[in-house]
Amino acid sequence: MSKAIIKTEKGDMTVQFYTEDAPNTVDNFIKLAKSGYYDGLSFHRVIPDFVVQGGCPNTREGATGIPGTGGPGYKIDCELTGNNQYHDRGVLSMAHAGRNTGGSQFFICHSRNNTAHLDRNHTCFGKVVENIDVIDDIRQGDRILAVEIIED
Numbered sequence: 200m201s202k203a204i205i206k207t208e209k210g211d212m213t214v215q216f217y218t219e220d221a222p223n224t225v226d227n228f229i230k231l232a233k234s235g236y237y238d239g240l241s242f243h244r245v246i247p248d249f250v251v252q253g254g255c256p257n258t259r260e261g262a263t264g265i266p267g268t269g270g271p272g273y274k275i276d277c278e279l280t281g282n283n284q285y286h287d288r289g290v291l292s293m294a295h296a297g298r299n300t301g302g303s304q305f306f307i308c309h310s311r312n313n314t315a316h317l318d319r320n321h322t323c324f325g326k327v328v329e330n331i332d333v334i335d336d337i338r339q340g341d342r343i344l345a346v347e348i349i350e351d
Contacts, residue, residue, distance in 0.1 A: 201225070201351065203232060203325070206344040207242075209336040212307075213329035214291060220281025221324040224293055224301070227275050228324060231303055232346035236271065243267050244306070245339040249313050252294055252306040253343055270302030277301065279319045286314035289327035289334065307334050 203214045216225045231237060231254075239259055243266035244252035256271070257264030276299045286292060286308050294304035298320075307327060308314050327334065 201229065202328075202349045203229070204347040204349065205237075206347065207333060207337060208341045208344065210330055210333040212327045212331065212333045214325045215328045216325040217281065217283045217323060220283045221278040221322050223275060224278055224322045224324040227302075228291075228305070229348050231271060232348050235345075236303060237343050237346045239342060239344075241266075241340050241342050242337050243339065245337060246309075248309050250306040250308055251334055251337045252304060254294070254304040256303065267304070270304065272302075274300050274302055277320075278322045278324075281323075283326075284319050284323050286317040286321070286323060287311045287326075289331045290323050291325040291327070292317065293322045293324065295321065309334060 201216050205212045218225050241258040242251045242253040243255055243258045255267050255269045257269035258266045288310045290308045291305055293301035294306050295301040
């Protein structure tokens, strides 16, 4: 199973990917991370007791687009039938503007509170397994410094 370290201004979070439940979503995230796509992007949406969201290229220094509206230039299909499609504390999930419109934006759940309606509507593709408290410290505008992929 592959993992990633999401390095932020508030600390590093280690993520375990759901490679069996969401293989295409995991592959997409890994591809973007390895290319440096996420480096320097900010968390543009932070809603307490709900989610922190990042991955929009319009949050890059000097970008002119509206934060929360950008993507990598393509869309990926949702993967909603796996066993781990349950939005709980620390779960990484794909943001989208409707079914099968995800690309690069993702969110991390603060808790199970207020997230049940996301189950099987947004693709869960991993979970924070180390330093989960970092998500509680992230504020809107905090940057993703880098995403390091660790493959076995």
